[in-house]
Structures are given as structure tokens and as C-alpha cells.
Amino acid sequence: QFNSYYATANANLWNNSRPNFAQFQGFPNILREHNYNTYLFSYEDKSASINLRQLFFEAGFEHVLLRDELSASNGFPYADYLSDEQMFDATINFLDNQPKEPFLLTTLTIETHLGTAVPEYYHKYDAVDNDLLHLFSNFDYHFGRFWEYFQNSAFFHNTTVILTADHSYFPTKEANDLFSRNNNQAFIDKIALIVYDPEYEMPAVVETTASALDFAPTLLHLLNIKEAPNSFAGLSIFGERKNYPEVFGREGGHITQLSTAGELINHPINQPKPRAAELFEKWLHYQNFLIQENRIFPNSTNP
Template sequence: MKAAFLSRHGFHAVFFAVLYACYLYAIFGVANLGDIGNLAHSCARVVAAAIELAWFYLVGLYLLRRWVVTRRLAWFALYMLLAALVCLGYAAQMYSIYLSNNFISALAMQNLDSVTVTQSTMEWVVLGSGLGWLVLLAVFAWRRRQDIDGWLGGRRWMAALVVVTVLYAYVLTQQRRRIVLEPDYRQVPVASLLVNAGVAVTQGDDHVTGTFAMLNGRACLTDPVAGKVAGYPLEKGVVFTRALPFEPVGGAAAQPNVIVIFTEGTSTRLIGAYGGHYPGLTPNIDRLAARSMKVTDYYNHTAATYRGIVGQTSSGFLFAGGSEKDGWANGGRLAAIHRQTLATILGGHGYDTYFFEPEHDGSPFGHMVRSLGFGGIYTFDKVSALLHGKVTVQDQTDQLDDSSLFRGLTAFLQARAQKTDDKPFFVATYNIGTHAFIPMVKGGHAYGDGHSRVLNKLHNYDAAVGAFLEYFDASPYAKNTIVVFTADHATYPDAPYREVAGKDLKPYFVDRIPLLIHDPTHHLPAVFDAQGRNSLDMAPTLLQLLGIRSVSNSFLGASLFEPRSLPLGITALGDGFFITTPAGVNAMPEVPPVLKAVAECEKGVVETYYKLEEKNRLFKPGA
């Protein structure tokens, strides 16, 4: 029986066996699993993938037999289509494991437009290997088509298919049940890819939970002045309730300018001022930190970039990631959501508002920035015009490199300094050069021997920031401008970053991020401990420094200088939740029992916030 099977169906069996072996190597030989030694998890990883491949194997046998019996090429085409789905699906997931220690997530699919990553040598090797394996399968299937008989036909084939189908259906129902950012033991490659693709497309539809009428009844949300506008339970009339606990500087500007630097994907681990272990990696950021208030134990409250920028400027959450069906591309629903933001508030207080970003005119990112209320948006095209075309394109993207972005900001400020208009301004920036998966721009400032892509990019970014600060420190803006240096979110834990980040890094998209506040108008302390709070509090903190108290808003966070609105820091990546404390970050299944009730309550608050967003009841302008 075995000899007959191998002679007649060996090409089919070997195809699936090789895929299975490669997948096991990726999981146990490449991935940095956080639960090595857990027998149950290891067995589940082995068995779940075997069930998936067994199902595709049995369906493939049926298609082969139909091809031989009917002699119709359509059956052969269906067989090859099935094989391509399995082969390329496994290849994509194995490559993702190599890059990021994780399957391709819905979050990654929603942010595909933010950076191009299709020029990696390893990517072409994986793709070429997969296509080559498919070609070999097609050749052997065609040559041996007359040898295919009824093995596993009739009752035996049907019984095997029924059993495996039931098991595979169970595996499918288990997808996305756990949120730890690693190859999860309940996930299998093709099932995970299909489920996450569906989530990426539909996320933002009417399937979030929570009843917004219950929001003020949440015991874990402290906000005694909210709920004054009918149907808008978060809207309130004040940003903060207490006086700023820091003395003002005599003669300081009544309305200082504001510059907020949102650094793409940067945790504190590598920054020298925060204890980074790479000497001279971030000398310019460190110098800024030395004359700023350095906020410690401060985490990102969401990810990735769309959620990070919108969430910080509006002190809230987004269920959708940005690029999916309801995103900002092509007039998506998210653009119509009413939010009170830093840009709209400062614009209403006499500020000119601008955003510097690296993408071209008409990008979804630009649409997102415009929806936040910024009056002027300096894109690739406008910065290029400002610099008379002397800009550099970031490798593997069509976007501005970091040096060009900050040179554009410098040129803008130089031109503004020549005008007599004394209106204050609010400028925010976002760069691309520190993004995961891309290399440092050609000709950039490499760190040391240049062996680490991650260190190179951060060092090159630091040089771009340094060139801007050199101008800024000698400019008239130095005495009347607050500079906030932070990040849109934590560093994505891909393989190159894990190599340099330290052994205590958890493979989550949540970590401590920088917050440096250089304020020439107040005597701020050198260090301020946020005690596990997060970037949900950035907007109200900045407004308290500016003294803007009485303004309608729907902020979920509170100023860092006031009692917190939520007892624990909570980070939400869509329907994935994490809790942050001074001790570190925990996924929901890891939360200590003593904190479980509060963590679940805070999760309910965020889910309720999602419901408000879905109904466009976060903020009612003019109420």
C-alpha cells in the first residue's frame, strides 16, 4: 500500500510535507518564542498546522482525481490554484516570522500604504522558492497524471475528509483568540492569513461592543465633568481642573509657539538619555533631553501610525487602523468623525497650525492629517518646492528622508521669521526614516561599523534632528517655543530590533516611548515619572502647559500633572488590549489577578469609546 501510494501520489505528498517541514523550522528555528518548554503550546503548534495541511491535501487529492477522470483542464487549474494559495500563504507567513517574529497581522495589512518593503533580498528568495516549488509540482502532476488511481477514494477518503474538516473548522474558530505579538500557538498560517485579511477589510464596521449610555457608570473612569451634552457622554467644557504645579518664567511669551515632533516607531530603549547602551547613538536627542523635562515610564497607548497620531492629538482611540475600508483613503468614513484635537483647539485660540509629513500630495496620510484640523500641510511636494527640489527620497519608499523633512521645517521657520506677523504657531512633524523594515537612506549617518540597520536609522535620524536644533537654538524661536519630542508609537519588534533592544523586551507593539518637553515658559523639573501612564495624556498635558483650560473637548485622558482618568495605563490595538504599569507591559491574559477587574473595566471603557466613534458621537461641535 505504501509503495503504491508513494509511486502514484509522491509528488502530491512531498509538496505538503516540505511545506510542513519548512513551517516547523520557521516556528522552532527562526521565531523567538516566548514559551519554549511549554509542551501544550508546542504540541498545539505542531498539530494545528498538520490539520490545516491535511485538509488541503485531501481536497487536492479530490481535484486531481476529478482531473484524471473528466480530462478537463479546469480541475487541474483548480488544483494548482489551491496549491498556490497554500504555498504562497505559508511562504508569506514564514517570511513574516523571519521579519517580525509574528504572523501577518490585520494591523500590518491596514498600514501597507505607510511604507514600501518589497525590495528585500530575502523576500525575493522566499517568493522565488515558493514559485519554483509550485512549478515543480505542476510538472510532476502533469507527467504522472495517468498513475493517479482511487487511493483514498470512496468511504476512506470521505471519512478522512469529514474528520479533518471538523478539526480544521475548530482551528479556524480559534484564530485571533490571543493577542500576544508572537506566532501564537492557536494560529496556523493560511487560516490566520485569511482571518486577518477579513478583519483588515471589515474592521470599523458595526461589530464593536459596548453601550455608550453606560460610559459614565464605569467605576474605573474618573471624569466628574463629562456627560454635559446629550448623546455625547464624553464631551465636557474643561481640559484640566487644577493649577499647573510649576512656576512660570518671568517675561515669558503669553502664547508660546509649539513644535511637536512625532518620531516614527521609537521606544526609549536605545535613546542615551533614557539609559540606552550604545554610546553616541543619539547625542542630539540626548542634548535636547538635558534641557527638557524627561518623562519616564510613559508608554504608547495605541499603534500603528494612524492610530498613534490621531489618538495622541485627540486623546482617544481608533478601532480601525487607517488604510482599510473605512480609512482615510477615497473619502473613508473615518474622515467624517468629529474629533476635538490639538490643531482645532489651538487654531481656535489664534494659532496657525501646520503639519510636516513625508508623503506626496493626495496620500491617505495627508487626508488623515487634514481631518485633524491642521490648516497647512507640508507634504513631499511642498517641502520639495520650499527647498527648490533639493530633497532626498528615502530608500524603498517614495517619501522624504528625515534630513529633507527637517531641512524643510528649518526653511519654513526661517521664512516665517522674516514676516512681521506675530501670530503663534503650532507645528507637528512625522518622519519615515525610522520605520521598521526599511534601511537607512543611502549616504546617511551610519552608527559604528554600520552592521545594525536599526542603530543606523536612529543615528541618522538623530543627525537630522540635530541639524534642526542647531538652527532652532540660535533662532528667535528658542525663547518663545515649546518643543515636544515624542513618538507615534513604540518600535515594532522585528528581528533586527530584537537583536539590539535587550533581553527584557517583550515581543509586543507596546513599550515605553520618549516624551521630552522643552518649555522656556515654565520651570519644569528635569525628570517627571509618569508611573505607567501613556500617550493618551499627551494632548491635555500640552494644553495645561499652555493654560488653555476652558474649551469643549472629549478627551479620554488627563494631563500628566493631574490625577489620572484611568487607574491603569491601557493600550489598545483595535481589539487587542495591554495594560501598562511601572513594572512593565502585560497582555490581558498576563495581567496579575489583583488587577484583573480594573483591567477588564478599562477594556470596557475603550470598547465603549469605539461605539461612540462608530456612531460619530465623540464630539458635537458647537454644543
């Protein structure tokens, strides 16, 4: 999302191809060039299956704080991961001590993910006894605590807040039944993109069809950063995206197309498909080649 680029078919590139891995010019890097301090808080620890600290540095963040650092600085007890409650506590504590300088803070949470247990102390959904709803209700409660703090702080008048996700909910039968989705639904679906911006009167709903790749260009649009060389593959939701209503992605062995009629169509890789999907598949192959050749954005400021 921050690089506005399609993930490669080979995630090991993140770990195994340094120092020849492609240098992107993503959203955090661009903000750093405009004198923003960039921070990322993650619930995860540094022993995760991928090198999270390196990955987030690669994405352009200057300061990356994982479970151990956040636990130490906020007095949290040791656990396998930080809860949503703790992540929002850490966010509030950070804002309480934040100098009056431009900053980007990204806070990652985990407890709405599939398979998370629902302890008794969670703020549960009252109407129905459903574990998925309990997970979202608990997140909603703790985000609400943050939002109440934010509304009563000076940040409310000069800071943009965005609530979004890095992927849709995994299509288990339980999730599909809850969200009224087809049980054959691919792991591609709508995600939230909720924006508060003190500078603009935002519409209640934006009808433009878009994808997660449009996240970074949209943020630059909101911040009125116009002259910023980048390697984005997406477009601003408030700008050119509306002129390109079809959206493509890749999941496993399929090219996924969201048609102008809102239909989700899966096209198997390396099999005949409509012209637009065929061109997208060729682009994916070419972008993977460019990544491995370090030819995406060779003048990037990434380390």
C-alpha cells in the first residue's frame, strides 16, 4: 500500500535479495523528503517469520518500533504480541509526547485477524454471540477510546486520521456467512478506507472503484503534495482513478478482475483471458523482472 505497487509472486525477495532488491519511492520516503518524521508501530516481535524491521525500513519508515520496544516504553507486560488495547494506548502515549513537527504514524493491530481467541475481558458485541463480531467490537471500542482522545486534542485541528486494512477478511464459511459473501469468494473483497481530514469537507461516501494501490496516491493528494517523483502503480481516488473503473489484482494462481458492473472475475494464470486481463498479467511478469533487476526507482532514498 505505501509503495503503491503489486506484491511480487516471490515474497522471499524481501529477505533474500538484498542489497539488489528494488528501491521503491513510497509514501513514507516522500514524506521524509517533505520534512515529516515517519514512525511505524507493530504488535509483532522481531522474531517473526519475515524480517519485519527490515521490511518496514524498506518501505521508507525512519523509526520502527516492534513489540519489545513498545512494551518497554509503555510498561506493558510481556506477551506473544501486543493487543489492540495496548496498540492504541501506545499511540495515545506517543501523541502525548509528540513534538510539534509534521509526522506520519502507522499503527498496526492484529486482534481482528482470523483465529484470534476471544478472552472474557474483551468488549464484546452484545446482540449476537459471534466470535468474529466480538473481535470487531473489541477493536471498535479501543479505536473509540483513541478517537475520543484525538477529538479533544490539538491534533484534531491539524492532523489527518485514516482507518484502513492491509487485506480483506479470509473467506472462511463463518466469515462469508457473517458478511453475506459467496462461499467460493476469493481472498479479495472490500476493505475499509475511512478518512478524517481537518482541511477538507469530505463526502460521506466516495463511489469510485479503487484498490489498495490507490492508497498512497490518494494520501499525497490529500496532503497537496504534487511534485513528488514516485514509483506508484495506483491513482488518487479523488483524482484520475475515476477515469479507470476496472480494477485488477492477483491472488495465488488467478488474475482477479473487478468489472465495471461490480462483478469479481477470476482468470487463471497462463491461460486464455480477455485482452485487459491479459495485458495486466503481462505487466505483472514485467514488474517482477524490473524488481529483480532493481529498475523500479533506482534513485530512491531508501537505505
